[in-house]
Amino acid sequence: DSGVTQTPKHLITATGQRVTLRCSPRSGDLSVYWYQQSLDQGLQFLIQYYNGEERAKGNILERFSAQQFPDLHSELNLSSLELGDSALYFCASSSPEGVNTEAFFGQGTRLTVV
């Protein structure tokens, strides 16, 4: 168990809908990262938050947004969903400094858009 909790584990929704994925980082970790993993693809970095502030942005679509709350949990909002958004979405967290430290991953949320 990595200590990173993601809910829900599975989500099935229709095109055009909006969903929210939730992540609770490891205790004490200030950085939260979101990654998307499509079938047989690597992990694509979406966005990073550090202590409530956006720190870095990757290949995140404008239809997607995220935030980190004062209690450090994070939510990834996906709107106007398309079939191609079906993927595994992972959250990871790392220790406060984030330099030369590994990121710990949650079990992921499998999103299926039908």
Added chain:
Amino acid sequence: GESVGLHLPTLSVQEGDNSIINCAYSNSASDYFIWYKQESGKGPQFIIDIRSNMDKRQGQRVTVLLNKTVKHLSLQIAATQPGDSAVYFCAEKLGHSTLTFGKGTMLLVSP
């Protein structure tokens, strides 16, 4: 041996063999590298890391080798077991930047 499948390179080995998984990283300035293991339906799990001031680091049954000259990273798994079957990703990082992941290699271990 190693072969390229439809999506991921695949390495098939027999139980007890030593496995070597290779990775070419992209940024010559990256100063920290990690190998992750991802089993089906699970999140990536940390295996071993190495800083750029090192060439080799050993863990339990695993060794990571770093060749900065050719931007190459390898993961050696000794006495491979069926439980080692998974997709293995290398990841690189520079300073406070985020982790950038490689494409992954699938390791299949036959009993």
